[in-house]
Amino acid sequence: MAGTLQIGPVIRRLRERWRLTQQDVVEYARLERSSSYISSIETGKTSPTLAELEALAVVFRTTLFEMIREAGGGSAEGAPADDLTPQLNALFRELSPEDQELALEILRLLARRKPAGA
Numbered sequence: 001m002a003g004t005l006q007i008g009p010v011i012r013r014l015r016e017r018w019r020l021t022q023q024d025v026v027e028y029a030r031l032e033r034s035s036s037y038i039s040s041i042e043t044g045k046t047s048p049t050l051a052e053l054e055a056l057a058v059v060f061r062t063t064l065f066e067m068i069r070e071a072g073g074g075s076a077e078g079a080p081a082d083d084l085t086p087q088l089n090a091l092f093r094e095l096s097p098e099d100q101e102l103a104l105e106i107l108r109l110l111a112r113r114k115p116a117g118a
Helices: 007-017 022-028 035-042 050-059 064-071 081-094 097-113
Strands: none
Touching: 007 022, 007 035, 007 050, 007 064, 022 035, 022 050, 050 064, 050 097, 064 097
16 A cells, blocks of 8 residues: 555564564564564564554564555655645554654654754
């Protein structure tokens, strides 16, 4: 489906790159889930919360931003803001209030880290 993040294949690629089992990922990320949860994510049957994605990013030594960008099928760099607005709005509306606040905090952190246009 166009415009949909496919995070499962990204999780699987990263897990295999680090030669981790699904159980390793659950334990290292300190998720209160079973290894079958990682399998469900990898196969697209379920989606992790933003907090879980953040924990997974730490395990895989990457950033949440990089994982989401890869899941989106490429780079968001150079894309006009107007092209991203509908997709960002749709994704944001799908989040729980807690995850919406986390998403805003992540965006604030990124905005402070790198000046616009730099």
